[in-house]
Amino acid sequence: xxxxxxxxxxxxxxxxxxxxxxxxxxxxxxxxxxxxxxxxxxxxxxxxxxxxxxxxxxxxxxxxxxxxxxxxxxxxxxxxxxxxxxxxxxxxxxxxxxxxxxxxxxxxxxxxxxxxxxxxxxxxxxxxxxxxxxxxxxxxxxxxxxxxxxxxxxxxxxxxxxxxxxxxxxxxxxxxxxxxxxxxxxxxxxxxx
Amino acid sequence: xxxxxxxxxxxxxxxxxxxxxxxxxxxxxxxxxxxxxxxxxxxxxxxxxxxxxxxxxxxxxxxxxxxxxxxxxxxxxxxxxxx
Numbered sequence: 001x002x003x004x005x006x007x008x009x010x011x012x013x014x015x016x017x018x019x020x021x022x023x024x025x026x027x028x029x030x031x032x033x034x035x036x037x038x039x040x041x042x043x044x045x046x047x048x049x050x051x052x053x054x055x056x057x058x059x060x061x062x063x064x065x066x067x068x069x070x071x072x073x074x075x076x077x078x079x080x081x082x083x084x085x086x087x088x089x090x091x092x093x094x095x096x097x098x099x100x101x102x103x104x105x106x107x108x109x110x111x112x113x114x115x116x117x118x119x120x121x122x123x124x125x126x127x128x129x130x131x132x133x134x135x136x137x138x139x140x141x142x143x144x145x146x147x148x149x150x151x152x153x154x155x156x157x158x159x160x161x162x163x164x165x166x167x168x169x170x171x172x173x174x175x176x177x178x179x180x181x182x183x184x185x186x187x188x189x190x191x192x193x
Numbered sequence: 194x195x196x197x198x199x200x201x202x203x204x205x206x207x208x209x210x211x212x213x214x215x216x217x218x219x220x221x222x223x224x225x226x227x228x229x230x231x232x233x234x235x236x237x238x239x240x241x242x243x244x245x246x247x248x249x250x251x252x253x254x255x256x257x258x259x260x261x262x263x264x265x266x267x268x269x270x271x272x273x274x275x276x
Contacts, residue, residue, distance in 0.1 A: 018269045023259050030258055040260065044268055051275045128255040149217065150249075151257050156219065175213050182244045185251065 010059045021064050024132045031125040046071040134184035146177040203227045208238045216249045
């Protein structure tokens with residue numbers, strides 16, 4: 001009773017990290033580094049770094065938020081490493097600018113020429129994470145079957161064999177998963193659009 | 194006439210089931226016809242069908258990836274081995 005106020009809101013449960021967060025962290029990473037192998041390694045590093053600094057976890061943030069904050073640092077480190085390998089990133093500038101354009105020249109020089117696609121990319125990145133979020137709210141079995149069928153594109157027959165269920169079981173599970181996901185995305189995606 | 198109608202008539206639940214299968218290209222031509230037929234007059238089926246196609250579309254657009262099963266096993270092993 002006397003320790004009530006010091007009980008942290010959130011606790012770490014590393015044995016469940018892979019099942020609960022690995023795919024979420026993986027998608028988060030892959031949209032930022034664009035390389036499967038590197039993304040896998042960064043997720044792995046994040047889990048290990050999390051274990052190493054588990055004692056620093058104060059329980060104020062949710063487990064996933066805490067892991068994401070570690071992952072962000074890992075991603076930044078990754079880019080630092082690449083940049084130091086390549087030599088510093090260089091922006092070549094023509095300094096003979098027109099006085100009227102003062103203030104805007106630097107932005108023009110460093111503007112990302114792929115900017116037209118950037119909005120779409122950001123949109124897809126967020127959509128991916130919104131779907132992942134909704135997937136974590138499903139019962140484990142439903143999420144597993146839905147991912148195998150929809151995201152990995154496995155055949156009905158193969159899933160049934162692997163999970164030892166009948167085809168009609170599978171369709172009932174798929175139906176429940178889809179209904180929940182539709183509702184979840186309705187609240188978390190369409191409303192934020 | 195009425196006989197033909199009966200073969201096309203499915204319940205709302207059956208229509209939803211066909212609609213689910215359709216998202217994965219696993220509904221037969223006859224099933225698709227049955228679904229179309231029901232959508233003509235059943236608002237619940239129509240709304241389900243619309244949301245269901247949207248979900249399929251969103252999943253495609255999002256390009257979600259999952260980690261290999263082996264990779265996950267390896268990660269679990271490393272985490273368990275840490276302590």
